[in-house]
Amino acid sequence: xxxxxxxxxxxxxxxxxxxxxxxxxxxxxxxxxxxxxxxxxxxxxxxxxxxxxxxxxxxxxxxxxxxxxxxxxxxxxxxxxxxxxxxxxxxxxxxxxxxxxxxxxxxxxxxxxxxxxxxxxxxxxxxxxxxxxxxxxxxxxxxxxxxxxxxxxxxxxxxxxxxxx
Numbered sequence: 001x002x003x004x005x006x007x008x009x010x011x012x013x014x015x016x017x018x019x020x021x022x023x024x025x026x027x028x029x030x031x032x033x034x035x036x037x038x039x040x041x042x043x044x045x046x047x048x049x050x051x052x053x054x055x056x057x058x059x060x061x062x063x064x065x066x067x068x069x070x071x072x073x074x075x076x077x078x079x080x081x082x083x084x085x086x087x088x089x090x091x092x093x094x095x096x097x098x099x100x101x102x103x104x105x106x107x108x109x110x111x112x113x114x115x116x117x118x119x120x121x122x123x124x125x126x127x128x129x130x131x132x133x134x135x136x137x138x139x140x141x142x143x144x145x146x147x148x149x150x151x152x153x154x155x156x157x158x159x160x161x162x163x164x165x
Contacts, residue, residue, distance in 0.1 A: 002096045002142070004126050004134040007031075007086070014084075014135055022055045023084050023160040030088065030158060031131075041088060046154060057163040065145060066152040067092045073143040075102060075117035079110075081161040083136040085144060087128050089156035093146040095123035099139045117141050138164060 003013050007027060014020055029037040037052075041062045044050060049063035067090070077099060085094070097120055106116035123141075126134055127148060136142045147153065 002126075002134060002136050002140040004128065005132060007131065007133055010084070010133045010135060019056060019058050019162045020084075022058045023060075023162055026052075026054050026058075026060060026160060027086060027133075027158075030086070041156060041158065044156070054160070059161050061159045061161065062157075063159070064154065064156050066154055067145055067147040068152065070095075070143075070146050073146045075120065075123070075141045075143045076114045077117070077138060077141045078113045078136075078161075079108065079115075079138050080113045080164055082138070082164060083142070084133060084160040084162060085128075085136070085157065086133040086160070087130050087155060087157050089130050090153045091127065091129040091148050092144065092153070092155050093148050094126045094128060094134055095143040095146065096126060096134075096136065097123040097141050099141050102141050 003010055011024055029035045030041060044064045046064050046066060049061055052060045052062060102117040102120050104115055105118045108115040128134060
C-alpha cells in the first residue's frame with residue numbers, strides 16, 4: 001500500500017531496513033543546505049536527470065521537469081524496485097491505483113523494470129509539495145508528474161529506487 005506525507009511521516013511508517021536507511025541518509029544530504037547532493041540536484045536544468053548510485057542496489061534518479069496535463073500521464077508499476085518519490089521544488093499530482101484494478105497496455109520490461117497500464121478514471125489523487133514524499137510498492141500502479149493547476153510547474157525531484165525484498 002502506498003505511503004505519503006512529509007519525510008518524517010514516511011520515515012515513521014516505512015520499513016527500517018538497511019536499504020530504506022540508506023535512502024533516508026541520502027535524503028538528509030539532499031535537504032542539507034550547501035551539501036554536494038543538494039548542489040548536484042540544483043544544478044540540473046529542466047529535462048535533465050541523473051542516476052546516483054547509493055549502496056547495496058539502492059540508487060536515486062534526480063530529475064527536473066515540467067508537470068504535464070493528466071491526459072499525457074501514464075500509469076506505471078515496478079517489480080524489482082520500490083519507488084520513494086521526493087519533491088524538493090514545485091508540486092504535482094500523483095495518481096495511484098491497486099494493480100488488481102488495471103489493465104496492462106505495455107507488458108513488463110524486465111530490463112527497464114516497468115509495465116504500463118491503460119488509463120483508469122478511479123485512481124486516488126495525491127498532491128505532493130516540496131518536502132513531501134510518496135512510497136509506491138509493486139502493487140501500487142502510479143501516474144507521476146501531473147499538473148495540479150492549468151499551468152505547468154517546474155518540479156525538482158529525486159526518486160530513490162529501493163530493491164524489493
